[in-house]
Amino acid sequence: MRDWSALVERRLAGLALEPEERAEVIAEVAAHLEDTWEAMLRQGMTEEEVVRRTLSQAGDWRELQRKILGAKRREQIMEKRIRQLWIPGFLTLILSMLFLTTLYRLGLRARLVWSGPNAILLYTPWLAGLPFFGALGAYISSRAGGSRGTMLFVSVFPAIALTFAFLFMFPFSMTVELIVGRPVDFSRVATVLLKDGIGWLLIPAAALLAGGLLAHVLSGALPSSRHTAIG
Amino acid sequence: MVAPGIKRGTAELAVLSVLEDGPLHGYEMARRIEEQTHGSLRFTLASLYPLLYRLEKRGWVRGAWETSGTGRRRRCYRLTAEGKKKLAPIRREWAELFRALRRLTKVSRA
Numbered sequence: 001m002r003d004w005s006a007l008v009e010r011r012l013a014g015l016a017l018e019p020e021e022r023a024e025v026i027a028e029v030a031a032h033l034e035d036t037w038e039a040m041l042r043q044g045m046t047e048e049e050v051v052r053r054t055l056s057q058a059g060d061w062r063e064l065q066r067k068i069l070g071a072k073r074r075e076q077i078m079e080k081r082i083r084q085l086w087i088p089g090f091l092t093l094i095l096s097m098l099f100l101t102t103l104y105r106l107g108l109r110a111r112l113v114w115s116g117p118n119a120i121l122l123y124t125p126w127l128a129g130l131p132f133f134g135a136l137g138a139y140i141s142s143r144a145g146g147s148r149g150t151m152l153f154v155s156v157f158p159a160i161a162l163t164f165a166f167l168f169m170f171p172f173s174m175t176v177e178l179i180v181g182r183p184v185d186f187s188r189v190a191t192v193l194l195k196d197g198i199g200w201l202l203i204p205a206a207a208l209l210a211g212g213l214l215a216h217v218l219s220g221a222l223p224s225s226r227h228t229a230i231g
Numbered sequence: 232m233v234a235p236g237i238k239r240g241t242a243e244l245a246v247l248s249v250l251e252d253g254p255l256h257g258y259e260m261a262r263r264i265e266e267q268t269h270g271s272l273r274f275t276l277a278s279l280y281p282l283l284y285r286l287e288k289r290g291w292v293r294g295a296w297e298t299s300g301t302g303r304r305r306r307c308y309r310l311t312a313e314g315k316k317k318l319a320p321i322r323r324e325w326a327e328l329f330r331a332l333r334r335l336t337k338v339s340r341a
Binding site: 024025027028029031032033035036039057058059060063064067068070071072 | 256257258259261262275276277279280281282284285288296303304305306
């Protein structure tokens, strides 16, 4: 009896899957070769011919390895991206928005910082809580095996989502105002965009990132050295 | 033998169809397909297992290790309810294609 498992193990040495999954693939392919070998032996072929024909079943081992990896990992990458990036990202966004709504309902309002034309509206209580949400998102991503880059991206995800909302909202509202025939002062819009951008996007992003960095430092070793980096 | 380019598209239908009759492991699946198509469709390891893994990820088939009477462990695949549901439209598409090709080749010969 030939040791087909050892042969397949050698030929598929570069099969970069999780150990358990890799062992299953090797056992399955080895079982297929064993069945082929036995069926050919029953037909009365010589040992040499049987081995040659059995191995021809595999064809190009590198191609087999590449195809198996392609079939197994494409979905794995998607799953990892969902677990490491999208779920923690949207969770951070939802929680930070819920926090903002709660503060607003409690009667806490945004305040103007500085005076005169350079005054910026800041929602200080919200900003104070954002590092916690940034840290939470980064921690969840890290637990799911997210790389350092993914962790930090997740921590600032609410700010990125708000940026997209802002970028969409201003041209949309300007178009509506043009359609209804109200005059649009572009310099005023640009000033508002800049000031709101600082107060609602840049500073919150910095607060979230501070939390993300803190979570990264506290999580110790770089997760990217243990897992495949995605995102 | 069918050319590889044509065979590639039929592989999914062949595997799902042969599993409709009951659970099979990889070797047995390949053997039955070859037998039932009189050798026109032959699967190599590189064409069979990546396809089975893709179908499994989609939830169309489910693989599980089973021990036979002789004590051998083989990974047997079963068609899932979702796989059964997918098989019907795939069959219709292929039937449509064959009808179209038959019509086309008759026109060409005339």
